[in-house]
Amino acid sequence: MAQATLRSLTFNYHLTNISGIEHRTNADRRKTATPPLFIGKHRGRRTQKRRDNEHINSYVDCYESRFLFIIIGIAILSCFDAAFTLQLLQQNKAVEANPVMLHFIEMGLYPFLAVKIILTSSCLLFLVTHKNFHIKTVPVSKIIYAFFAAYTILVVYEMALLFII
Numbered sequence: 368m369a370q371a372t373l374r375s376l377t378f379n380y381h382l383t384n385i386s387g388i389e390h391r392t393n394a395d396r397r398k399t400a401t402p403p404l405f406i407g408k409h410r411g412r413r414t415q416k417r418r419d420n421e422h423i424n425s426y427v428d429c430y431e432s433r434f435l436f437i438i439i440g441i442a443i444l445s446c447f448d449a450a451f452t453l454q455l456l457q458q459n460k461a462v463e464a465n466p467v468m469l470h471f472i473e474m475g476l477y478p479f480l481a482v483k484i485i486l487t488s489s490c491l492l493f494l495v496t497h498k499n500f501h502i503k504t505v506p507v508s509k510i511i512y513a514f515f516a517a518y519t520i521l522v523v524y525e526m527a528l529l530f531i532i
Contacts, residue, residue, distance in 0.1 A: 434498065434508075437512065438491050438511075441487070441491060441515050441518055444515070444518035444521075444522050445484075446484075447522045447525075448483075448518065449479070449480060449484075451522065451526065451528075451529060452468075452472075452525065453472075453476070453479070455525060455528055455529060456472065458529075460528050460529070460532065461528060467482075468483065494511050494514075
């Protein structure tokens with residue numbers, strides 16, 4: 368009879384709150400500390416919004432694989448951009464339009480490459496983390512695709528300058 372009463376309480380949410388009976392079977396995960404090297408042990412599960420009103424400006428734990436490919440593509444295109452920029456500058460076919468990067472080019476090859484990689488990767492990390500956010504009315508996920516398209520056009524333009532002209 369106790370099991371029948373317990374079952375009826377589990378189906379009626381209002382009664383479970385009044386009765387104070389705990390129906391969860393899993394241990395409370397908050398009672399144990401997260402180990403310092405938890406990579407791979409605890410995976411996030413949130414890939415989308417949890418509630419209807421959370422579709423804008425919400426973080427997720429897991430990202431779609433298409434964002435991985437887009438981010439890797441942008442990083443590779445950024446490396447090509449750096450190599451082609453240095454080649455174009457060496458051949459006197461172009462000038463650096465970005466004054467910040469021009470400063471690091473004048474400092475040398477390694478400072479330029481380090482700053483280029485650090486700036487690009489940190490911006491990509493920020494954008495992917497905020498992919499569900501909106502800037503005014505534009506979703507950040509669309510901005511990520513726009514960066515991929517812009518880098519593709521830039522690299523094709525630099526290849527044309529290097530190999531055709």
